[in-house]
Amino acid sequence: MGQRRAGLGGSVRRGEARRRRYRWPPHQSRRDMIMPPFADLQRDFAGAVLDREAAVPAPLSCKAGGVQCRRFGVYRNNVYASLIEVLTGRFPVFARLVGDEFFRAMARVYIEREPPRSAVLLRYGVGFPEFVAGFGPAASVTYLADVAALEWAWHAAYHAPDVTPLSLPELARAAERAEDAVLRLHPSLAGVPSPHPVVSIFELNAQEGEVRRGWSRAARTRWW
Numbered sequence: 001m002g003q004r005r006a007g008l009g010g011s012v013r014r015g016e017a018r019r020r021r022y023r024w025p026p027h028q029s030r031r032d033m034i035m036p037p038f039a040d041l042q043r044d045f046a047g048a049v050l051d052r053e054a055a056v057p058a059p060l061s062c063k064a065g066g067v068q069c070r071r072f073g074v075y076r077n078n079v080y081a082s083l084i085e086v087l088t089g090r091f092p093v094f095a096r097l098v099g100d101e102f103f104r105a106m107a108r109v110y111i112e113r114e115p116p117r118s119a120v121l122l123r124y125g126v127g128f129p130e131f132v133a134g135f136g137p138a139a140s141v142t143y144l145a146d147v148a149a150l151e152w153a154w155h156a157a158y159h160a161p162d163v164t165p166l167s168l169p170e171l172a173r174a175a176e177r178a179e180d181a182v183l184r185l186h187p188s189l190a191g192v193p194s195p196h197p198v199v200s201i202f203e204l205n206a207q208e209g210e211v212r213r214g215w216s217r218a219a220r221t222r223w224w
Contacts, residue, residue: 049076050115083111083124090125091151093205094132094144106135122159125152143196150198153190160188 041057048054056072084107088095095103110131116124129152132138133145163186166174174181192198 049079086121087125091148093202094148096205146194146196146198150192153192157188
C-alpha cells in the first residue's frame, strides 16, 4: 500500500510540474497574460503581419530570437509570398517586362503601402497602376503604368457580370424613340488611354498560353 501511495503521489507531483511548466511563458506573469478583446487581437495581429517593422502582437510577445518570434516571422513571410503571387497573377506581362526580382521587390513595397482591405482578393491590385506611375525606380520606363492599367482592365473585364448586349433589331427599335433612350455601357467595358502602344507591348510579351489566346480572341479585334 505504501508503494501505491508513493507512486500516486509521484504522478500527481509530475502533473503539477507539467502544469507549472506550460501554464505561462517563463518571461510573463499571469497578470501579463490578460487577453485583449478578440477584435483588438485580430486587428493587432493583421497589422503586425503586414508591417514588417511591427512588433509581435502582445499575446504572442516573445524574446528576440525566441521560437514564437521565429514562427511569427515565418507566417509573415508566407503572407507576403502569397500576396506577391496574387499580384503576379494579376499582372503577368508587367512582371515579365520588369523581371521577377524587380517585380517581387516592387510588390512588397505595394503590399506595405496598400495592404488588402478584404479577405476576398479578387479586387486586390486595383491601385497597382497608380502605384507604378509614382514608383521612382520604374519612372524611366514610362509605359509600365499603362501596361499595368491594361492588364487590370483585362482582369476586371474577365470577372465582370455577364450581360447580353443589345441585338441589331433591338437597336433599330430603340432608334425610333432615341430621344427617350438611355444606353448603358456593358459592365466589362473599360477605357485605357495611353500615348504608348500598350496593346502591341502586351502582345509581344505575353507568353503563348491562356493569356495570349484569350487576348487575341476577346479583345484584339475590338481595339480602337
